[in-house]
Amino acid sequence: MSSVITVTADDLALPLEQHVARTSAALDAYGHLIALASPDPADPGRRRLHTVRAALEADRMAIVPVDLPPLAAALLGEQLRQLAGTDLGPGVLAGAARLLSYYLYSGALLGSVSKLDRVPVTVGKHFKSLVPGRHFAVMAHPEPGLTEAGPDAVPPGPGFLTQLAVAGHGLDAGWVTGPLAAAWRTQHIREVPLPEGSARWWGTGRLVEFTAYIADIGILYQLVTSVRRDTCPWCGLEVIGDQCLFCSTRLGDRSSDRSDRTKQVAAQEQPLRRPQQQRPPQYQPQRQRQEPPSRELPTTDRPQLEPHKR
Secondary structure, eight states: OOEEEEEOSSGGGSOHHHHHHHHHHHHHHHSEEEEEEOSOTTOHHHHHHHHHHHHHTOTTEEEEEOOOOHHHHHHHHHHHHHHTTTTOOHHHHHHHHHHHHTTOEEEEEESOOTTOOSSOOOHHHHHHTTSTTOOEEEEEESSOEEEEOOSSOOOOOOSSOOEEEEEEESSOOHHIIIIIHHHTTOSOEEEOOOOTTHHHHHTOSSEEEEEEEOOOHHHHHHHHHTSOEEEOTTTOOEEESSBOTTTOOBOOOHHHHHHHHHHHHHHHHSOOBOOOOOOOGGGSOOSSOOOOOOSSOOGGGSOOBOOOOO
16 A cells, blocks of 8 residues: 655645545555654644544544654655655555664754754853854754864764755855865755745754755665564554554564563463472470471471472
8 A cells, every 4th residue: 555755834824624634545546544643732733734634534544743844854755755666565654754863963063053942052162152253053853962063073973874965045165065074974965945934943044954865766775674673553553663653553662572472471481380388386485495407307298299290
């Protein structure tokens, strides 16, 4: 069953009725729909997606929250579109959105960090951003970080082969395509248009956003297929991860299940033992008379072992 993957950015500009009609047409044409949304429950775009899903009563629509900058989210949607042409089912593709996000290295070159709230910014960096000509290298994913951009000041990058997507407005991208690309051993530099929400996400309109990503569809397929798959007990889709993103059913704690089965097997294989007999009261040591303890237990107190039963 085929799937369609979309990244919603400006769907709020559509009337709700039109948005519902478009989503219904996509479900009829492709079977399942995976939408990448903000992790903030109060985000207007995410609330609109939940409204559309509820209006259609569509259990074939998965809303996957991803905490990524706009360019990285768009590239993740592109990777999922490529994987949709393989034999992977919709449940596996929805889980792959979370898996593949760990292999994205995303940041931006900013001329000012005075309005940046996505990454912790010290007071000193705020004051330095007021000086004209200062540029800052900000990493948002996978680990947040902020440094002043320079030939020798490059944030740590991926330890695997990637391509670098670059989208800018108002700033020279030379530091990104030069020192950063060289330090990250980029195979190819790809210039793309700046996403519409980038200025709002980074807090400034003068920026160069960049993301290192895996472009080889074969490697992406191997990453996804190397993960354990399970069948959702409610909707029957094949999924990866601990939850089905279509019906929200959790698959349970598999580690505890394994430990319970191990204990059951160990209990079945343990040899049977007779319970030890308790000592009669007359054998209890008296307070008035202290006798040295016997080195050997009475014969009746020794546990009697039966033949091992399998």
